[in-house]
Amino acid sequence: PNIKTVYVRTFNNRAFQTTPFRGLEVDVTQAVVTAIGKQTPFRVLSSPDRADTELIGNIVSIRKAVTLRTQQNTVREGELIVDVDVVWRDLRDGTILSAPRKTRTPQAPAAVPAAAVDPPVPFDPTLAPAPPPVAIEGVVPARITAFGRYIPELGETNTSAGQRVQDQIAVKIVSLMERKW
Secondary structure: OOOOEEEEOOOEEOOOOOHHHOOHHHHHHHHHHHHHHHHOOOEEEOOOOOOOEEEEEEEEEEEEEEEEEOOOOOEEEEEEEEEEEEEEEEOOOOOEOOOOOOOOOOOOOOOOOHHHOOOOOOOOOOOOOOOOOOOOOOOOOEEEEEEEEEOHHHOOOHHHHHHHHHHHHHHHHHHHOOOOO
8 A cells, every 4th residue: 555656667678589589578578567557556657766666577488289270280279478577675664565475574775687687688699698697686576477369360360369469468567566455
């Protein structure tokens, strides 16, 4: 009840980015900001300096699965699966609000590593993959998984499945932000 404002950091995309899914992190961030504005009493701010809390998200995997094929070996039904790690913390005292534990202890505010803020690096096959960033030292993020089904015969595409995934992620994050009964 004492939280009034939220700063939503642009999500990071740590998954292998192929052409239809480049920029998914920006779309997911926008869906989350819109859902917070529509469904919660919180106001989303553009600066962490005045915000009560901060929401940090990492897209950790994007998978596409074919669930049903036609006799011509084309996709009849497919599914897009996206995993997102989320940390919601109070900027005033460092408490992790998204902690899955029942007891929440205040922690000293930790700085977000520079790797979590830097823009994505262009793909170079000669470079070794970067280690996955940790949003905040010692904090286990909440894992959110969203599914988006598509049926090409009905005119659905990767884009429509991606939109379903974005909406599901936004709803699940807003549900995470609600007060327990």
